[in-house]
Amino acid sequence: MKLLSRFSLLALSAALLFSACGGTDDNTAPDTGRITLNATATYGSLPLVMFDQNYDYEDGMQFQMQLFQTYLSDIELVYMENGAEMTEPLLDVALAEFGDIYTIADAEAGIEVVKTDVPARNYTALRFGVGVSPALNATVPPDYEVTHPLGQNYWEDANSYIFFKFEGNADLDGSGGFQDKLTFHVGGDNNYNSIEFTGAIDIAPDGEAVLNLNFDMEKLLIRSNGDYVDFRQVRQAHSNTAPAAVFMGENMPNALSLTR
Template sequence: MRPLFLLLLSATFIFSACDPDSEEGRGNLDLTFKATYQDAPLVMFDQVYNYPDGSPLKFQLFNYYVSDITLIKEGSTEGQLVSEVELINYEDFYDVATAEQGVKLSFTDLEPGVYTGIKIGLGLTGELNATQPGDYAAGHPLSQNFWSWARGYVFAKVEARADLDGDGQFSDPLTYHIGKDELFTTLTMNKPLIIQKDNPASMTFTVDLYDILSRDGNYLDINIQENTQDHTNNVAIYGWLWENLSNAFEINN
């Protein structure tokens, strides 16, 4: 792998061929978010996976918010805001082909230049979490996933059904809904890229759901009823799962 400073130097030379303030104009960026389970594409409902203890399970829902997506600009303490908030939702991924494509977000009219990486907020800032769906138009990321009783949004959802008794019925629900101001986490990932006209830049991120449910050989014992669901009530469950999600979020090289 080439050292980071050499990649940045190469990117600078390439970009210097055009003046960022000239008629070259603004640029575009594609961000793709993929979900996997033990490195296999994450498919909802029909695909059978194994929980860390070996129990068969089928996933029904996986989503999470990302916010304050910001490109880090070379030589500047200020970044370029790409998006205030997005809901990354895999609930309609019913086959491998769709799951392999991931959730693709496209952004236009970005300031051209050489960037060293990206910052992504996992969850919602306190300011965003203090709003409610009625503040937004239908289709906006914050027009859903709201807890009226908790006065805030669900930052992430994992829902599945397990077959704990081996009868093939998948009748044991697993439900984890996580959301709380203090959980907001800023992830900084280094990867050089160039924003310029007529040459869209791209980044791909991956989250492996197995790594959210298991860490260093540890996992929730879902044969214990209290461990099969949590709505940000038991910090031993939601805090552990959220930390795992933060650690599982990776940028592809």
């Protein structure tokens, strides 16, 4: 053990020496840039605003929002080096919470998910998961500070975090009254979606790249083949297996778009 420690110390000293006497003559040029990932939410082309905005839904229904929130996990940038794919981790987990968005201006501005310095490179993709990654989903809130994103939103009996919540009020009969409450909570490893958006994300030294990730509730609720979550039939699903929960879990990747 002691021998190993001495060897380690020697290696460290050598590394420091080489580092200090390295061949670069550029000691001042910044080798990092900044990446910012914002998140917005819409219903189709309409900014997603809590309470006041009526959203036209299928078959004459309308709804208003009260909450949309979702976890994002293992957010990383992808790049190639010597022909091999490499990743630059940005954040292990974030909770994108839109429940305090009350105005169109706030909805359009979105919320900041990540803002951090990264090595300046020509990245080739943004990769992340929607929900809580299986590794993190195997943890429990007491593993974290109460202020940590994973310090809450946990199903004790299902051993899973609630990956995303969609809550609001529906007008099912066109009466103008939004009396039917909508509450869909989805979790479980089976509803975790790994997402990758490929495309150049070039970050120059001292430069910044701003990405915007949008969640479109219309595409979350309505499939391209016309199938949709029928609020007249189901207004509540708190589950990892209920049909409406699985429907939304499967649809989540379709609801995402990334702009640079």
